[in-house]
Amino acid sequence: MTVEEKIAFTLKEASQTLQFLKDDFHLIGSAALILSGIKIDKINDLDILTSDRDSDYLQAAWGNRRINEGISTDANRFSSKFASYKFPVLDIEIMGALQVNRNGIWERLQVTEDSIIVVGGFEIKNPTLREQKRILQ
Numbered sequence: 001m002t003v004e005e006k007i008a009f010t011l012k013e014a015s016q017t018l019q020f021l022k023d024d025f026h027l028i029g030s031a032a033l034i035l036s037g038i039k040i041d042k043i044n045d046l047d048i049l050t051s052d053r054d055s056d057y058l059q060a061a062w063g064n065r066r067i068n069e070g071i072s073t074d075a076n077r078f079s080s081k082f083a084s085y086k087f088p089v090l091d092i093e094i095m096g097a098l099q100v101n102r103n104g105i106w107e108r109l110q111v112t113e114d115s116i117i118v119v120g121g122f123e124i125k126n127p128t129l130r131e132q133k134r135i136l137q
Contacts, residue, residue, distance in 0.1 A: 001089070003043060007031050010046055010090040012120035017061045019122075023051035026111045026125045028095075028135060035117055036129050045084070045091040049109065055081040055096020067091060077101050109135065 001009070011018075011027075018025070027035065029047035034040050050058065059066070059081075067084040081096030098109040113131040116123050127135060 003034055003041065006043075006089045007034065007046065008120035010087050010092065011122050011124060013087060014046075014092060015120070015122035017058065018048075018124075020061075021050065021054040021057065023054050024111075024125060025050040025054060026114060026127055028111075028127065028132070031090075032126050032132055033129075035119065035126055036132065038129075043090065045093050047093050047095065049098055049111065050094055050096050052081055052097040055083070055094050058085075058094050059083055079106065111135070 026032070026049045027046065028049050030040050030043040031046045034043070062085045065085040065087065067086050078095075078098065078100060080098040081094075083094050085092045085094070099106045100109050101107075111125070111127045111131060113128040114125045115128060117126045
């Protein structure tokens, strides 16, 4: 299975729940780069940026899939309502209301430029390459 097929398979399975989210949500990270045409051979999970309330909804809906909750690898730089969920091909990490610490000031990460892409029959917002570059800096 190619990395693109893994992303499509996982999004298709997750779409049964993601379709009920109330607020905008975005694919970010490696999967977003791949779906924007950047060649990456391997990814471990899908990162999805959601609102606080949609993160709560997913925690309730996917409770039986939860791997961990509230664990951050870089708590000095990032803060969110975070949880990882087990899916058969790629796990999904949800970052609800993600904030980034820039020079001692916590700022909510907002995606300002995106496009809708269809993956596995499911529409998801993907930041533009320019926006992804801004997010990663």
